[in-house]
Amino acid sequence: AQKITQTQPGMFVQEKEAVTLDCTYDTSDQSYGLFWYKQPSSGEMIFLIYQGSYDEQNATEGRYSLNFQKARKSANLVISASQLGDSAMYFCANSGGSNYKLTFGKGTLLTVNP
Amino acid sequence: SAVISQKPSRDICQRGTSLTIQCQVDSQVTMMFWYRQQPGQSLTLIATANQGSEATYESGFVIDKFPISRPNLTFSTLTVSNMSPEDSSIYLCSGKQYNEQFFGPGTRLTVL
Numbered sequence: 689a690q691k692i693t694q695t696q697p698g699m700f701v702q703e704k705e706a707v708t709l710d711c712t713y714d715t716s717d718q719s720y721g722l723f724w725y726k727q728p729s730s731g732e733m734i735f736l737i738y739q740g741s742y743d744e745q746n747a748t749e750g751r752y753s754l755n756f757q758k759a760r761k762s763a764n765l766v767i768s769a770s771q772l773g774d775s776a777m778y779f780c781a782n783s784g785g786s787n788y789k790l791t792f793g794k795g796t797l798l799t800v801n802p
Numbered sequence: 803s804a805v806i807s808q809k810p811s812r813d814i815c816q817r818g819t820s821l822t823i824q825c826q827v828d829s830q831v832t833m834m835f836w837y838r839q840q841p842g843q844s845l846t847l848i849a850t851a852n853q854g855s856e857a858t859y860e861s862g863f864v865i866d867k868f869p870i871s872r873p874n875l876t877f878s879t880l881t882v883s884n885m886s887p888e889d890s891s892i893y894l895c896s897g898k899q900y901n902e903q904f905f906g907p908g909t910r911l912t913v914l
Contacts, residue, residue, distance in 0.1 A: 721901060731892055733845070733905035735803070740901060779844060788833055788898050789860075792844040 690715050690784050694793035701770045702801050708755070709765040709796045711780035717741075720784040722763040724754065727795070728776040736778075739763060770800045804829050804899045806906035814912045820883045823893055823909045827876040831897030831904075834872060836880045839892040839908070851878040851895075885913045 691714040701707040713722065724736040739747045739754045747754045755764040763782075767774055777797050781790040805828045815821050825834070834851040849857040849870055857870035872878040882889050892908040 723903065725905070730907075731839075731910065732907045733894060733896075735902055735904055738901050781845075783903075787850070788903070789835065789847050789850065790837075790845070790896075790903060791847075794844050 690717075690720075690782050690791035692780050692782055692791055692793035694780055694796050696796045697794075698797045698799070700799050700801060701767075703772060704769055706766060706768045707770055707798065709767070709778050709780075709798065711763045711765065711793060713761050713763060713780075713782050715761075715782060715784050717784035720782055721788075722754065722756070723781040723783070723790065724752070724763075724765045725779045725781065726774075726776045727779060733779075737765070767798075772800050772802060774798060775800045803902065804831055804897050804904045806895060806897055806904055808895060808906040808909050810909060811907060812910040812912075814914065815885055816914055817886055819885055820881055821885065821911060822879050822881045823895075825878045825880070825895035825906055827897045829899070830875045831899050833898040834878045835896045835898075835903075836868070836870060836878070837894045837896065837905075839894065841890070845894065848880070848893075851880075882911065885911075887913045889913050 693712045720741045722739040726734040737749045751768045753766045777795045779795045780793045809824045836848040837845040839845045848863045849859040851872040869881045894908045896905045
């Protein structure tokens with residue numbers, strides 16, 4: 689079974705600053721994937737970044753990077769140079785084994801202040 | 803990346819009726835899933851939509867309540883049957899392509 693924990697219900701950041709959103713996971717699978725999604729108030733789920741458990745390099749996608757610490761079972765999302773449009777709910781999720789089903793955390797509401 | 807569309811985008815329905823939600827992907831995906839997001843909550847997996855066979859349901863979800871079809875690699879439907887106000891949620895379909903999973907825009911369902 690998969691479990692995702694996001695301990696920050698809400699976060700605030702100043703525009704142009706960097707912010708880290710925390711995510712820890714628990715899994716018994718040897719092979720798994722970690723995902724981050726952004727959900728603005730419109731409700732759509734926007735895929736941001738993926739990290740495979742066997743990937744040696746931390747994943748990066750533009751201003752998003754995933755700080756993957758396998759021994760600590762953490763997969764924190766780092767957003768650099770925050771923009772007002774980054775204000776949204778952010779969900780961490782993982783998939784395990786071969787079923788690819790996603791288990792989501794409760795989310796972190798990020799507010800970017802001007 | 804795959805682009806996923808859903809119809810309808812929102813609906814308001816009466817208790818006891820049923821609603822069918824359509825999900826269309828613009829390219830082939832290996833797997834399709836249906837999720838539910840209740841108000842103020844995270845996403846919960848309803849089922850895996852299997853092409854040409856019965857869907858695989860998660861604990862707490864049954865076929866009689868949420869029948870699912872997937873006739874081909876790019877299309878699936880979810881029906882919410884005999885609706886009650888507790889079914890008011892956002893319903894989202896997703897598709898897996900390589901290591902990534904993409905979501906449709908969701909269907910906001912309100913049951914009166």
